[in-house]
Amino acid sequence: MKESMIQEALLLYSQMGDNAVDEINKVMNVFESRVDTDEIKKKKKLLAIYDDEVSSPEDILVNREKGKYITHFFIWLEHYIKGVDELNWNIWRDFYLYGLKMSEVCKKYNISRRSANSRKARTNAFIQSILPLYYEQFIDLREYIKND
Structure with a gap:
C-alpha cells in the first residue's frame, strides 16, 4: 500500500468517522485486486518467456x-x-x-x-x-x- 493511500484513508476517516470505513474497504479491495492482477500478468509473461512450448x-x-x-x-x-x-x-x-x-x-x-x-x-x-x-x-x- 502506498503512503499516499494511507494518508488519504486517515484524512477520509477524520472527516467522515466510522462512515469512511466502508469507502476505505472498497478502495482497498480495488487496489488489492489490481495488484493481484498485475502479479498474475507478470507471472504469465515470465512463464511465456521461460518456455513457449510448455504443456503441463x-x-x-x-x-x-x-x-x-x-x-x-x-x-x-x-x-x-x-x-x-x-x-x-x-x-x-x-x-x-x-x-x-x-x-x-x-x-x-x-x-x-x-x-x-x-x-x-x-x-x-x-x-x-x-x-x-x-x-x-x-x-x-x-x-x-x-x-x-
Whole structure:
C-alpha cells in the first residue's frame, strides 16, 4: 500500500468517522485486486518467456531441472577455464554464450581476429579435454538431454 493511500484513508476517516470505513474497504479491495492482477500478468509473461512450448506442470519442472544442470555446467566450466586464462573464458563466453560477433569480441578486448580465433580454438580444445572430468564428477549432459 502506498503512503499516499494511507494518508488519504486517515484524512477520509477524520472527516467522515466510522462512515469512511466502508469507502476505505472498497478502495482497498480495488487496489488489492489490481495488484493481484498485475502479479498474475507478470507471472504469465515470465512463464511465456521461460518456455513457449510448455504443456503441463511436469514439463515446467523438467525444463527447470535441465536449466539447473546446464547452469551448473557453465559455472563449473567458467571456474576451470578462468583458472587457466581469464581472457580465454571471456572471449569464449562472449562469442558462444552472449552471441557477440567475432569483430565485436576483438574490439571489446582490443585484440586481433587471429588472436581471438586462436584463443577460442584453444578454449574449445581445453573444454573437450575436461568434459570427461565433469561427466565423472556430476552427470553426462549429452546423455541426459538426449534421453529426455
